Amino acid sequence: MRTRRDADDHVAACLALLEQRAPRPLTLVDMARLLGLEQYDRKSLRAALDAAVTTNRLRRIGKTRYQWLRDAERGSARADGSGRAVRGGRTTEGGRAGGGAARGRGAARGRGASAELEGRYVRVRAGFGFVEVSGRAAAQFPRDLFVPAGMEGAALHGDQVRVEIVRRDPRTQRSVGRVVAVTQSVHHEIVGTLERHGIRWFALPFDERLPAVELVGATLPQAQDAGLVARVRLLRATAVSHGVRGELDAVLGPADDAEVQFLAIASEHSLRLAFAPETLQQAAALPEDPAAADYSGRDDLRDLPFVTIDGETARDFDDAVCLAAQPDGGACLWVAIADVSHYVRPGSALDVEAAARGTSVYFPDRAIPMLPERLSSQLCSLMPQRDRLVLVAELHYDRAGQRREARFYRAVIRSRARLTYTQVAGMLSDAQTAEIGAWREQFGELLPQLQRMRGLMQSLYAQRLRAGSLDLDLPEALVDLSEAGRSVGIRFALRNDAHRLIEEFMLEANRAVAAWLRDADLPFPYRVHEPPRPDDVDELNELLAPFGLRVDYDGVVQPGDVQRLLDQLEGHRLGRALSRQVLRALRQAQYSTRNAGHFGLAFPIYCHFTSPIRRYPDLLVHRQIGRLLDGDVELARAEAEAIEAAAVRSSQSERQAMEAERAMLDLRKADFMLAHLLEPEPGAVVSVISAGLFIELDAYPIEGMLRADDLPGDRYYYIEAERALKGARTRQRYRLGDRVVVEATNVSLQRRQIDFALVRRLETESPPGPPLPPRRKRAERPTSRKRTARAATPRRGGRRRS
Numbered sequence: 001m002r003t004r005r006d007a008d009d010h011v012a013a014c015l016a017l018l019e020q021r022a023p024r025p026l027t028l029v030d031m032a033r034l035l036g037l038e039q040y041d042r043k044s045l046r047a048a049l050d051a052a053v054t055t056n057r058l059r060r061i062g063k064t065r066y067q068w069l070r071d072a073e074r075g076s077a078r079a080d081g082s083g084r085a086v087r088g089g090r091t092t093e094g095g096r097a098g099g100g101a102a103r104g105r106g107a108a109r110g111r112g113a114s115a116e117l118e119g120r121y122v123r124v125r126a127g128f129g130f131v132e133v134s135g136r137a138a139a140q141f142p143r144d145l146f147v148p149a150g151m152e153g154a155a156l157h158g159d160q161v162r163v164e165i166v167r168r169d170p171r172t173q174r175s176v177g178r179v180v181a182v183t184q185s186v187h188h189e190i191v192g193t194l195e196r197h198g199i200r201w202f203a204l205p206f207d208e209r210l211p212a213v214e215l216v217g218a219t220l221p222q223a224q225d226a227g228l229v230a231r232v233r234l235l236r237a238t239a240v241s242h243g244v245r246g247e248l249d250a251v252l253g254p255a256d257d258a259e260v261q262f263l264a265i266a267s268e269h270s271l272r273l274a275f276a277p278e279t280l281q282q283a284a285a286l287p288e289d290p291a292a293a294d295y296s297g298r299d300d301l302r303d304l305p306f307v308t309i310d311g312e313t314a315r316d317f318d319d320a321v322c323l324a325a326q327p328d329g330g331a332c333l334w335v336a337i338a339d340v341s342h343y344v345r346p347g348s349a350l351d352v353e354a355a356a357r358g359t360s361v362y363f364p365d366r367a368i369p370m371l372p373e374r375l376s377s378q379l380c381s382l383m384p385q386r387d388r389l390v391l392v393a394e395l396h397y398d399r400a401g402q403r404r405e406a407r408f409y410r411a412v413i414r415s416r417a418r419l420t421y422t423q424v425a426g427m428l429s430d431a432q433t434a435e436i437g438a439w440r441e442q443f444g445e446l447l448p449q450l451q452r453m454r455g456l457m458q459s460l461y462a463q464r465l466r467a468g469s470l471d472l473d474l475p476e477a478l479v480d481l482s483e484a485g486r487s488v489g490i491r492f493a494l495r496n497d498a499h500r501l502i503e504e505f506m507l508e509a510n511r512a513v514a515a516w517l518r519d520a521d522l523p524f525p526y527r528v529h530e531p532p533r534p535d536d537v538d539e540l541n542e543l544l545a546p547f548g549l550r551v552d553y554d555g556v557v558q559p560g561d562v563q564r565l566l567d568q569l570e571g572h573r574l575g576r577a578l579s580r581q582v583l584r585a586l587r588q589a590q591y592s593t594r595n596a597g598h599f600g601l602a603f604p605i606y607c608h609f610t611s612p613i614r615r616y617p618d619l620l621v622h623r624q625i626g627r628l629l630d631g632d633v634e635l636a637r638a639e640a641e642a643i644e645a646a647a648v649r650s651s652q653s654e655r656q657a658m659e660a661e662r663a664m665l666d667l668r669k670a671d672f673m674l675a676h677l678l679e680p681e682p683g684a685v686v687s688v689i690s691a692g693l694f695i696e697l698d699a700y701p702i703e704g705m706l707r708a709d710d711l712p713g714d715r716y717y718y719i720e721a722e723r724a725l726k727g728a729r730t731r732q733r734y735r736l737g738d739r740v741v742v743e744a745t746n747v748s749l750q751r752r753q754i755d756f757a758l759v760r761r762l763e764t765e766s767p768p769g770p771p772l773p774p775r776r777k778r779a780e781r782p783t784s785r786k787r788t789a790r791a792a793t794p795r796r797g798g799r800r801r802s
Contacts, residue, residue, distance in 0.1 A: 010040050011048040015068075018058065022068035025061045025126055029709065030690070033717045033728075061126065064709065116162050116180060120652055121147065123157040123209045131163045131177060134648045145177035153179040156244070157209040158270060158656075160184035186270040189233050189249065191263050193750065194221050203232045203246065206750050207268045217247040225251050229260050231267070255750050258365075258485040261667055264750075266368070269660035272357050275372050278349040283372035286343060286379055290389050290412070294342070299411040301392065305449060306336055308382050309419045309502050315367070316360075317382045318613040320390070320415050321505050323453050329399035331456055335509040336390040336413050338380040340612040341622040344371070355646060358653025360614035363664045364479040369614070376613050384415045391622055393509040393609070401459030406512040408625060417443055424498035428454055457501040460508060468559035468602035471566060474579055477701040479668040487672035490700045506610045507601065507802070514607035517624055518595070520633070523640035524624045525617040525647040527606045527802070528596040529589040531557050540585040543723055544578065546735065559602040562586075574737045577686040577696065588655070589802065591617045591647035593640060601802060617650045666752040669702045673744045673754050680759045685738045688725060690718035693734055695742050695756050704754030706742060711758060739763065 014031045028049075032040060049066050052058040059067045117137050123129035127149035133141040145163055155161045163177040190213060192203035201215040213232055215221070221230065232246035252260045266273055275283075306320040322334040344350045354370050361368040369376045382388050390413050396405040426436040427447055440447060465471060473495060480489030510527070517524045537557050541550045549568055553561040565582065569575040586600065591608075598606040609625075612618040620643055627636035687694035692707040708716045714727035716734070725734045739762035746755040 007041055007044050007048075010035075010037065010045055014045065014049065015052065015057070018066060018068040025059075025065040025067035027064045027066075027691075027709070029715055029717060032715075059127075067127065116164050117141070117145070117177070118160065118162050118183060119145070121152060121155045121157065121159050121161045121163075121179060123152070125208050129155075129157070131161060131179070134652075135644075141175065143174055145175050147177055147179060151178040153182070155179045155182050156185070156187050156211070157207065158186045160186070160652075185234075187234055187267075188270075189231055189267055190246070191229060191231050191252065191260075191267040193255065194225050194228055194230050194251070196221075196223075196226050201248075203230055203248075205268065206264045208751075210268075211244050213244050213246040215248050216245050219248050221248060221251060228253060229255050229257075229264065231263065261749065262363070262366070262664075265660055265663050265667065268663065269656045271361055271368055271656070271660055272353075273368065275353060276349065279353040280372055282349050283374040286374060288378060290379075290387055294389055295412050297410060298389070299392070299409055301334065301336070301411045302387065302414040304334060304413065305416045305446060306334070306382075306413050307417050307419050307446060307449075308384075308415055309421060309424055309498055312420050312422065315381070316369070316376045316613045317415075317418065318380065319502075319506065319610050320382045320413060321453070321502070323449055323456065325452060326396070330404070331397045331452065333395045333397065333456065333505060333508070335393045335395065335505055335610065336382070336411065337392075337509070337610050337618075337622075338382055338613055339389040339391050339410065339622065340371070340375070340380050340619055341391075341626055342389050343375060343379065344619065346623065350375070354616055354619065355649065358616050358650045359657045361657045361660055363661065364668055365481055365485060370616065371613060380613055382413070382415050384418045387412055387414050391609075391625060393512055395508055395512055397456065401456060401463060403508065403512070406516065408513065408516060408629070410626075410629065417446060419443070419446075421496060421498040421502075424450060424501070425496035428497055453501050453505075454497055457497065457504045460504040461500060464504070464507070464601070465563075468563065470559055470563055470600045470602070472579065472583060472600070474576065474583070475701075477665060477669075479665070479672075481668075487668045490669055490672050490702055492701055510607055510609050511603055511605070513609040513621065513625065514605045517607070517621070517628070518605055520628055522624050522628060522633070522636045523593050523643050524607060524621050525591040525593060525643055525650070526595045527589060527598060527608050527617070528592050528594075529598040529600050530587050530596050531599045532562075532586050536585045540581060543581055543736070546723075547572075547574070547578070547737070549578070559599055574684065574686075577684065577736070580686075590651040590654075592651075593644040593647060598802070606802075615650070616653070617647060620646060663752060667749065669700075670747050670749055670752050670754055672700070673702065673704070674747050674749075676744060677747070678743050678745065680741050680743050682739065682741050682762065685734060685736055685740065688718070688723050688734065688736055693725065693740075695740060697742075702754065704742070704744060704756040706740070706756040706758060710755075 013035050017031055017034060018026060026034070028042060028045060031037075049058060050060070053060045053066070056069055059069050061067055117131075117133050118135060119131040119133045119138075121129055121131050122144075129147045129149075129152055130144035131147055132138075132144045145165070147163065151166075153161075160183045161179045162181040162183055164180045165175050166178050167176045168174070187210070190203065190205045190210060192205040192213065195202050195204055195212075201221050202212045203215060204212050213234065215232065216235070221228075228251055230251045231249040233249050234244065234246045252263060254260065255264075263273075265271075301322075304322045304324075306322045308317040308320045310317060318338040318340075320336045322336070324332045326332055344354060350371065357368075357370045360370045360376070371380070380388075382390070390411050392407075392409055392411045392413075394407040394409070395403055397403055423439050423443070426433075427439050427443065428450060429436070475492040475494065478491055478493045479487055480491070482488045514524075514526065534553070534555075534557060537551050537553065544550055544565075549565060551557065551561050551565050562582065566579065569578050569582075572578065589598070589600070595605055597604050607621055608615055608618045609621045610618065612622050624636050624639070624643075627633070681697045681699055683695040683697040685693050686696045686703065690708070692705050692710070694703050695706050696703045708718070708725055711725070711727075711734070714730045714732065716725040716727050718724075719726050719733075722733070723736060726732070741759040741762060742756035743759055744754055745757040747753075748755075
């Protein structure tokens with residue numbers, strides 16, 4: 001029988017544990033496990049901890065986790081029910097405390113502060129954050145700087161900041177920093193849910209890493225607006241203690257409205273929606289087609305049978321290809337790329353806007369272009385039967401498919417046809433259907449060229465794999481939408497020879513251009529992908545060990561080491577899930593004027609040249625090509641510093657775009673599952689964390705969370721060494737690959753999350769693999785936070801970011 005004294009002792013022990021583990025938040029299950037409590041009054045303990053939240057001893061994060069509040073964080077804070085605190089005249093989440101930052105500043109000065117570094121501040125929901133160092137100092141800090149809660153100053157998630165090193169954590173070997181200044185605020189407005197607290201109104205951003213925003217000014221919401229979504233213009237504070245405030249711009253509507261969801265994601269990821277008036281004016285002044293004077297100094301290739309090959313929904317056609325057989329048995333490949341640099345001049349309004357956007361962003365139902373439609377979908381789009389200005393990479397191959405020569409020049413072309421991947425794959429197949437027959441009749445004169453292209457593609461693809469290039473051909477999830485914009489289907493997009501054909505030709509052009517510019521000793525934005533860190537590969541090996549798999553390597557990881565593992569995953573029942581884990585162990589590709597090679601492609605030198613309509617680094621490469629063609633070598637070399645700065649910004653823009661595209665896909669998946677609640681579906685465990693299991697359904701490429709607290713029949717806790725959840729009483733384990741039947745019980749469109757409940761467990765064939773050999777000792781073993789960035793991500797239309 002438990003007594004009141006036992007309950008009081010349990011509360012005291014939990015509070016002491018939370019203080020000891022600060023700033024790490026813990027659930028009741030975590031605390032009971034760490035304290036060895038076999039029995040306790042869950043309801044009473046939760047009530048006592050909630051009382052500690054109201055008295056500012058603790059902070060509640062979400063519904064289940066509690067975090068110790070340090071003295072500097074307490075102040076006069078009070079909980080607003082969302083896990084975000086409203087303090088005096090300012091709002092915070094996760095302990096945004098000026099006092100803590102001030103003490104950090106004093107401590108740093110006392111020890112002698114390090115030089116200041118710059119990077120992007122990324123906050124996690126627990127309150128702390130990281131800064132990924134950018135620029136030349138990045139090589140000295142391969143690991144992100146850790147920024148404890150309270151030392152982020154006035155920075156918001158995503159801001160560009162200047163940070164000062166205050167110490168080095170001897171346990172993790174990670175540098176700890178303090179934000180000293182925000183150099184670029186990326187959030188000028190937010191989209192959030194309106195909540196009223198007394199006479200004050202707040203907007204709670206959809207992204208929980210951003211704090212609640214107090215609404216000020218003459219225009220405030222009406223009583224009936226509570227719960228609706230609004231757009232708010234931020235008034236960034238000049239001092240930390242002023243908090244985050246904003247002025248109401250517009251009440252947008254309910255959270256399940258498709259347009260509101262789009263605006264929320266665009267705001268969350270700082271995407272620019274409207275073009276500046278001067279940008280649109282410059283675009284409107286451009287002609288619909290090139291003028292005759294524009295052809296001067298260009299090769300006339302309008303007699304060559306160029307074609308474009310893209311996805312069915314593509315609207316910007318920035319590359320066209322043509323292939324001709326040569327008398328010696330070889331082939332000549334022309335890769336023509338829209339000459340965007342002819343129209344977008346350095347320093348113009350169009351250029352400033354393109355540089356700020358960095359990339360186009362593609363969603364299932366729309367795109368946010370880098371350039372206005374007058375350019376991206378008309379003047380610079382290689383539409384059929386229209387004269388267009390291009391930069392050409394002319395590549396000559398011998399009969400074995402080895403490239404022997406490359407030329408680069410300006411030209412004018414006229415595309416013969418706008419083909420889709422489906423059409424090309426169908427015409428090249430052995431299938432005999434009425435639709436394919438109609439395509440063969442319509443494009444009959446182009447069919448021999450397409451067949452030659454497939455032959456060259458197969459040769460290039462085989463060469464690339466033999467050289468060690470990774471074959472990470474993960475399928476892309478596609479969303480089928482109704483006329484009303486609701487998700488009615490989620491499926492995998494299958495890749496075919498038409499996708500590979502264009503991919504190989506674009507890779508060849510990019511490689512050739514990079515080598516040419518390097519040989520001319522010109523600065524340009526390389527596309528670099530550094531080898532994975534051995535520590536990350538060791539962590540991957542620990543995950544793979546139960547399946548008898550591993551990456552074998554000697555000192556430095558080579559592409560072939562990873563490819564051998566991928567070969568073993570071919571046909572594996574968990575091949576797709578484990579391949580994603582491999583991808584997460586790789587570093588993210590980025591742009592830099594310092595060449596570090598491309599690990600994933602196994603290319604010693606590489607750049608992006610083929611998509612200047614949608615990627616700013618490609619436009620920079622085009623400009624350097626133009627300067628080299630014009631003999632302006634010194635001018636080209638003088639651009640080194642500006643190109644490096646643009647490369648850093650473009651890498652950041654690409655990451656924001658990828659995160660936004662992933663968020664929209666998650667939203668569409670959640671929207672789809674709203675119509676399939678409580679429908680039992682089989683699936684597999686694809687990830688295990690302390691909070692629960694991520695389940696991927698068999699029928700759809702959809703993941704959801706099965707929370708540990710919701711597993712029936714026992715209390716489950718996480719065993720890190722086994723990557724498993726283990727029952728405290730039954731000792732039953734849930735591991736990666738286990739088969740289950742689940743049903744969706746809750747879907748949050750705002751959080752873009754799906755919650756599953758267990759229906760039953762299925763038999764799983766999962767014999768344990770051989771144990772891993774002991775890990776090699778290293779002088780430094782920094783812990784790594786979970787990575788979500790990827791080295792190669794599919795884009796709309798089936799092409800990949802490589």
